[in-house]
Amino acid sequence: MDNRSLKSMKARQPTSFLFDLDGTLVDSVYDHVLAWSAALQEEGIEVSIWRIHRRIGMSGGLFTRALARETGLEFDDATLTRLRALHAKHYSAHSANTRPLPGARELLKYLTDTKIPWAIATSGRMLTAGPVLKILGVDPDKVPVITRDLVAYAKPDPDLFLAAAEKLGIEIETACVVGDSIWDMLAAQRARALGIGYLSGGYGTDELERSGAYRVFEDPADMLAHIDEVGGRR
C-alpha cells in the first residue's frame, strides 16, 4: 500500500458511548421485575416472572402489548394506564435503595476525564429515572440524558440512541451502545451503532451476542478494566 492509498482511507473516528441506565449503570433490573410483577398481580393478570425479566428495558407500551399477545388477554387503555401507574408506584417504593453497579461511577469519570463523549438513553421516564440518576451522581443538566419522554418510540426502536448521538453532536455510526438487554442490542443494530453487552441485568452472554453485542462484559468495572479494547484509550 503506498502513501496515496493510505491518504484516501476513511478517517478514523473517535469513539463515544451511549449507555442504557437500568441494569447497565445501576442495579435496578430486579426491582423493575418485581414492580411489574406486583402491578400485574394487583390487576389479576398472571404472568411468570421470568417472562417479565426478559422484557425489562423495552418500551413500556411494547412491554404491555407483548404481554397481551403472550397471555391472550386484551388490555384496554384504562388497564394499561393503571398498570403503568402501579409499576411506577411499586418501583418508586424501592428505588431509594438502588445502588450503582460496580465501576459505574469510575467508568463515567474515566470517560469524562479522557474527554470521550458519553450519554445516557433509557426507555424509562424521568419520573422513575431521576432518583437513580441522582444515586449515580449524574446531573441531567450537565450530561445528555435521553428518556422516554423525549422520543416517539423507545427500545428496541433506535430513536433513544439516535437522539443521544444528536445531542452529543456525533455520528451514530461512530458510537458504541452499552446495555444489558437484548432490546439495547437490537436498537443498536437498528441505529447502526456497535453493541456492547453487560451481564449485570441477568441475561446470558449468548443471548446478548445473538442479539448483536460485538463484546460482552460482566459490568461497568469489567469494561473499565478492558477499556482499551473498545476504543477507550486516552
Place this chain on the structure above:
Amino acid sequence: MDNRSLKSMKARQPTSFLFDLDGTLVDSVYDHVLAWSAALQEEGIEVSIWRIHRRIGMSGGLFTRALARETGLEFDDATLTRLRALHAKHYSAHSANTRPLPGARELLKYLTDTKIPWAIATSGRMLTAGPVLKILGVDPDKVPVITRDLVAYAKPDPDLFLAAAEKLGIEIETACVVGDSIWDMLAAQRARALGIGYLSGGYGTDELERSGAYRVFEDPADMLAHIDEVGGRR
C-alpha cells in the same frame, strides 16, 4: 440385524422424572434472589443482584462460599448463620404469594395418572420448601420429596437426585432430572441422569444446554405439551 442380536439388546427402561422445585415447579426464584439480596444488604455485604440470581438453586453453603470468594470477603460462621436466617426470614415473608408455574400441577397429575414415577429434589430445606409444596398441592407424606435436610451435600453435588432415585426405587441412569438452573444440569451429569432445562428460572437456553440439558422447555406447560418427546408416553 437378526432376531438373536435384537434379543441381546439391553432392555429399554421406563423413564422417570426428578424435579427441582424453585423456578421449575413454582415461580419462586426471583423471591429467593430478593431475599438473599436483602439479607446481604442487612449484613453490609455488597453483591450485584445478577450474581445472586445466577447462584440460586445451589447449596446455601456453596452459595455463601462462592460469594466470599467473588467478593474477596471472609465470612465467619456466625455471619453465615445470620445470613441463612435472614434469607429464610425475608423469603418466608413473600412465599405465601408464590404461584405454581404454568402447567406444573397438570404435569404432575399427568405423570401420576400415567404411572410414570416422579419425585422432587430441592437444595432448600423443608422450612422454606414446605409452604410452597402446599401451594403446589404436593403432600411430602405421599410423594418422595428430598430436601437439603436429608443429604450431606446439595446441588451441584448429585446427592439429592441419587436419594430421590433411591426413594423411587429406580436406577438413576434411567431418570431425567428437570430443573431451571445450571446447578441442576451439572448435578444431573454427575448423577449420570439426563438433564431437561426450563427457562422459567431466568437462565437462557444456551446456559442450560452448555451445562448439560439435552432438551430445554419454557416451563412445565411447555414440557407437558411435548411430553412424548422425552419418554412420557402412556
